Amino acid sequence: MSKEITYTVSIYTENNIGLLNRVSAIFQRRHINIESINSSISEIENVTKWTILVIVTEEQMKKVIGQIEKQVEVIRAYYHTDDEIIYQESCLFKMKSDLLFEAPQIQNLIKDHNARLVTVNKDFFVIEKSGRTEEIETLYQTLKTYGISQFTRAGRIAVSKERMEISKLLSLFNA
Incomplete structure (x- = not known):
């Protein structure tokens, strides 16, 4: 059985009404408690970044990310361990x-x-x-x-230690 650990989820989205309810419902359906949540502008204009802190197994995390990315307004979602981010x-x-x-x-x-x-x-x-x-x-x-x-x-804020290709993806989104 996998061990539960702390994951920081970064979600890049369009800023649309109701999306927060749908994303939080994904966690709720799996009985996963959101420890903290933060929403802010991102490095790309007109794109919002959410940072969500949860304690789950990696298997659960992969399933949640898959469900989150199915939301139309979600551009991309990532998850990181504490060692992979600066927060x-x-x-x-x-x-x-x-x-x-x-x-x-x-x-x-x-x-x-x-x-x-x-x-x-x-x-x-x-x-x-x-x-x-x-x-x-x-x-x-x-x-x-x-x-x-x-x-x-306040909720956790974080950036990844590794270079993320999201900026390239988001610049295409804005073009």
Whole structure:
């Protein structure tokens, strides 16, 4: 039996209404949980790139990619292991302002974790952290002991280490 691992799926599509529902239904029908999803413009004009994080077997991943590519608006879909990509995640921590002044170690934590203060006011301050999943989780666990008022994490963004022929394909699509 194949082992489940983390895959990052990159989908290049036309930006059409309803496509997200159809793509997410492909995962849902196979009882695959989407860990995170991000949508943005791509390097080619008028083409959207989705980055989806899932934990599945390679056999499941191949089947999902096949189904995704059957969608008319999908130009191309790829999947990668963590070793094949460069990725980042971002998050925001909202905390009570008195902690910033009464617990000086907070400022050291921000610096030591390569995070940054986004805003500070009399009631709260916000820390932003970008990095690998493990880095964000470590900072989260550390700050949790001080009391986090709000926390949000953005979906993974990624680029492949290897050259992808999608740019050539997409330039033909745009011609």
